[in-house]
Amino acid sequence: xxxxxxxxxxxxxxxxxxxxxxxxxxxxxxxxxxxxxxxxxxxxxxxxxxxxxxxxxxxxxxxxxxxxxxxxxxxxxxxxxxxxxxxxxxxxxxxxxxxxxxxxxxxxxxxxxxxxxxxxxxxxxxxxxxxxxxxxxxxxxxxxxxxxxxxxxxxxxxxxxxxxxxxxxxxxxxxxxxxxxxxxxxxxxxxxxxxxxxxxxxxxxxxxxxxxxxxxxxxxxxxxxxxxxxxxxxxxxxxxxxxxxxxxxxxxxxxxxxxxxxxxxxxxxxxxxxxxxxxxxxxxxxxxxxxxxxxxxxxxxxxxxxxxxxxxxxxxxxxxxxxxxxxxxxxxxxxxxxxxx
Amino acid sequence: xxxxxxxxxxxxxxxxxxxxxxxxxxxxxxxxxxxxxxxxxxxxxxxxxxxxxxxxxxxxxxxxxxxxxxxxxxxxxxxxxxxxxxxxxxxxxxxxxxxxxxxxxxxxxxxxxxxxxxxxxxxxxxxxxxxxxxxxxxxxxxxxxxxxxxxxxxxxxxxxxxxxxxxxxxxxxxxxxxxxxxxxxxxxxxxxxxxxxxxxxxxxxxxxxxxxxxxxxxxxxxxxxxxxxx
Numbered sequence: 001x002x003x004x005x006x007x008x009x010x011x012x013x014x015x016x017x018x019x020x021x022x023x024x025x026x027x028x029x030x031x032x033x034x035x036x037x038x039x040x041x042x043x044x045x046x047x048x049x050x051x052x053x054x055x056x057x058x059x060x061x062x063x064x065x066x067x068x069x070x071x072x073x074x075x076x077x078x079x080x081x082x083x084x085x086x087x088x089x090x091x092x093x094x095x096x097x098x099x100x101x102x103x104x105x106x107x108x109x110x111x112x113x114x115x116x117x118x119x120x121x122x123x124x125x126x127x128x129x130x131x132x133x134x135x136x137x138x139x140x141x142x143x144x145x146x147x148x149x150x151x152x153x154x155x156x157x158x159x160x161x162x163x164x165x166x167x168x169x170x171x172x173x174x175x176x177x178x179x180x181x182x183x184x185x186x187x188x189x190x191x192x193x194x195x196x197x198x199x200x201x202x203x204x205x206x207x208x209x210x211x212x213x214x215x216x217x218x219x220x221x222x223x224x225x226x227x228x229x230x231x232x233x234x235x236x237x238x239x240x241x242x243x244x245x246x247x248x249x250x251x252x253x254x255x256x257x258x259x260x261x262x263x264x265x266x267x268x269x270x271x272x273x274x275x276x277x278x279x280x281x282x283x284x285x286x287x288x289x290x291x292x293x294x295x296x297x298x299x300x301x302x303x304x305x306x307x308x309x310x311x312x313x314x315x316x317x318x319x320x321x322x323x324x325x326x327x328x329x330x331x332x333x334x335x336x337x338x339x340x341x
Numbered sequence: 342x343x344x345x346x347x348x349x350x351x352x353x354x355x356x357x358x359x360x361x362x363x364x365x366x367x368x369x370x371x372x373x374x375x376x377x378x379x380x381x382x383x384x385x386x387x388x389x390x391x392x393x394x395x396x397x398x399x400x401x402x403x404x405x406x407x408x409x410x411x412x413x414x415x416x417x418x419x420x421x422x423x424x425x426x427x428x429x430x431x432x433x434x435x436x437x438x439x440x441x442x443x444x445x446x447x448x449x450x451x452x453x454x455x456x457x458x459x460x461x462x463x464x465x466x467x468x469x470x471x472x473x474x475x476x477x478x479x480x481x482x483x484x485x486x487x488x489x490x491x492x493x494x495x496x497x498x499x500x501x502x503x504x505x506x507x508x509x510x511x512x513x514x515x516x517x518x519x520x521x522x523x524x525x526x527x528x529x530x531x532x533x534x535x536x537x538x539x540x541x542x543x544x545x546x547x548x549x550x551x552x553x554x555x556x557x558x559x560x561x562x563x564x565x566x567x568x569x570x571x
Contacts, residue, residue: 059357060357063355063357063358063359064357066359067358067359070359073517075567075568076520076521076524076567076568077568077570083361083362086355086359086361087361087363087442090355090361090442090443091424091438091442091443091444092444094442094443094444095443095444096443096444096446098446098447179398179399179402181398181399181402181403182398182399182401182402182405183402184402184406185401185402185403185404185405185406185409186402186405188405188406188409189405189406189408189409192409192413193409193412193413196413196455196458197458199455200455200456200457200458200459201458201459201462203456203459203482203486204459204462208459261486274485277485277486278485278486278487278488281452281456281486281487282448282452285448285451285452285455286448288451288455289451
């Protein structure tokens, strides 16, 4: 078939597709400029894409046309026009349709805990680093309290001291700063950001994760150890017990996800390093959705529950322990008898 | 001997068995797009701060949540809901897509934008730039991990820039490679000076062609014939 015949035969088909994909090609623009301007003025809303029921069929036919045009050495201008159409149709045809609500539901009832269980060895390493340095610092400070200045500056320490002063009416925050909601915003902004950065920095062969985990373990352990030493236990421990489960676990999981990234490059197994990274990254980010949610929940508990001062310490400790138990049960038991999606 | 030329074109085969060619965007357009987005984000931060100021403590909380969302989700939301284009990218006519040419979804977009933190290290996108220079798809580390590429949105046809000229039939058959070279030559005619165009055309004279004295206008004529203009 000659090119001119080919074009004549299918011109209307292409024009129709271009129209449905809301593409304006050189040829159509000349013909339809006037028409489309009128319709644009009439309805200011942008036209909605209407692909029609036979779109998959049309798309395949279009691909066929492109192959034909190429193999018959039709003019590059025609080939380019068809290719442009194919690229646009391809992007629409292969768009993933996700059912947001059901996938979120499945995620939190099984997917998240499954992905966490799968990475247990990274979580072990991450916990060892974080809780190891945390406890190490906490215990050391009971005997050598001056060690606290190796990880926290005197200025910050004075601030911490005033935050957990038993004579405060709202503990866990500066005298000047205000409402629960303000603190909620701050915790989300600060803590979730730290978590995401811990995860990302794991890409550097895991070194970034090690540094942030150890650094956080030392500072949090430093604050806890120092406040315990100076006798502020009665305000500090009840304050942190409520949100400790969510927040500390979330930090550990961020580190674990980071290790997964880093290790996929160090030891890719039988895959290429790039392939290994891509596969692990996809699994790691899947876990991070849940981790980010945990940070937000922790922020909520910290801002609204932990800061309440008129609740007896025993109640706060009980709630803290229950939170830990619930969280551990969530990760151990949820989604065990469901197939991994 | 034919060596593979350096080119920013990436060829992807679709499941339907046709090749599509995507032109990946380099450091410059992506940097400009980033600056545009930075300005937009900066303006939004100021706006948020002003609103927060009016609302007092509650406003401060709202502002911080806003900052958090803007920092981590501004690019993600645009990329997922606006065909892989943040406002900056839209302005520069570039788009993020998956490595296989399909539209970008949540996970790849989240990944590439969270890993931006690492690309930014050790200072001002040091690693990101290094990574982009070291691979043929200009991918920064976040792009590598998420398997995404940034391409030019294909709405400019290079061939339309070929100046109109009376079509000439070449005096002997050209193979596909030769045809393409002539078309590419003609496409660049408004980027190169008259003298340079002439000079490039004269290179052909050293070949023993049946048609002596190749000139710019002759080549443009052939190009017009090749792309199907009459």
